[in-house]
Amino acid sequence: MGDSAGHAQAHAEARLMAGRRLDMDDEQFADWARLLERRTGLFISPDRRSFLASGIRARMRESGCSSSREYYNRLIAGGIQAHEWSLLIDRLTVHETCFFRHRASMQLIRERLVPEVLEKQRGYLAWSVGCATGEESYSLAMQIDSCMGAVAGDCYFGVTGTDISLPSLRKARKGIYLRRRLGDIPDDLQNKYCETVSSRHFQITEQLRKRVCFAQLNLRDVETAPMARVNLIYCQNLLIYYDRGYRTEIVDKLAEFLRPGGVLILGSGELLDWRNSNMEKVRYPDTLAYRRTN
Template sequence: MSSLSALLTSPQEQSADGFLTSISDVEYGQIRDYFYKRSGIYFDDSKRYFVDKRVISRIKATGHEDFRSYFSFLRFDPSQSELQYLVNLMTVNETYFFREEYQLRAMVQGALQDIVRNKQPGDSIRIWSLPCSTGEEAFSIALYLLEFWPELEKYEVEIIGSDIDTHVLQKAKRGKYSARSVKNLPKYLKQKYFRHEVQSDTYQLVQEVRECVGFTTVNLHDDQSMAEFAKFDLIFCRNLLIYFDDVSRRQAAERLFDALNPEGILFLGHSETMSRVSSLFKVRRYCDTTGYKKELP
């Protein structure tokens, strides 16, 4: 544990015009540990430049003269708006339509067949995408169901996309994407579900599909935030656990397990596994991918 005197005497570099250009090792440890406590995301020393740059930008933007003043403001801000702003800066959002398409195929050709064994026509099927970033994954799920799942009309399907970053959620709700975001979509799907704006070379998703997905803020490591997320039949939580340490992964696994209905299924990213994280789930193969099932005792 660092001492108060170390905080007071820790060196900070400033440019010739008086602006802060770096934070000390002690200060880096403080902001890293605070961010980890609030989000579950841990930045090791290899991320030092990434973190420093964003923290310094917020010190300047909020009018604080040094790290100590800013850090006090961050911790005791009653609205928590500055923490949310910092979260938005710190999280990386890299995605596009039909990313890891093999899991979408597994959804319609295997996982959903498993899920509907316990349902009757007219029942609800709840699908959760997190972190959903700017919405490509959640909308990909909707498009895949519309195009490739013949039983869709028998059930009331609800799709929720959630992220800790409020900025990307606003983009998701708008449903407007770059050519890069839709690069993996077949031409006929782009023509059917998007309106191409030639001048800006952007693709506007049609309103009917946008209205099929709800977007909400969630922090997987906050009990209050997670309270409303439950009774999902299928969860896509891809490429999130890689940002957590072992403790945070176990906590996340427990909360994802609790958010599933009995017999519900979880899909992780291609480089992620539950094998060393949690024994709560039963491993199941669906087509070319692995799913993690919440089986009844």
């Protein structure tokens, strides 16, 4: 895990662990890790045992459960546990994000990818995988919309953001953020796509929000996603939480959702030496992107 996401995760884990008793033995850890991987695809490596224990303890406390065995049995009991699962997953995932987090990838989209599609087609569809609270999806929408003005006639575009975390998606749909985050957005785009709603907050304009939709999707179930084929898949700072084998499997499945010529953008360094006979590397500085060739 190389970049600021790694630090963010370390901080989140430190916060969770602060002042808490950690008592999960090897067997309990193995049971929990297996259950989480089977049910959610979430892989928790042994060195993150205390993070897992703290997250579980927090949910036990919040849900009034006194022993981890009782909590475990409650979760596997079936029936109406979906809500508790989603709250636990939320505790065990890191939602750190910001607008225009990876500038070079965003530049590639605006400078090259969108214009080359709009030369031939009247529409552009993008998918932000692991979108957290929506900043990434709205950044994509701003980049795409900025290219639309240069094209004569009507053009359509849409961005879909998916994530496992329901609380994050709720926030994403509102499109309301702290004003101090405005600085992450280039000046010309701030003026066009953001409006002040209070002394502390701004909101993404309704016009842009209409272009962006959010849905819950677990990466584990990605092949069943009810997604149309898209021009762009953007997946950054998510694969880093999974092991190498799983990353390759997921990225192979994501590639199936691209239109011919469509591009998959990952975080630099998130998947080294990936080979897929339908995909070729896109050469652009400081980015990791692959184009579907057929």
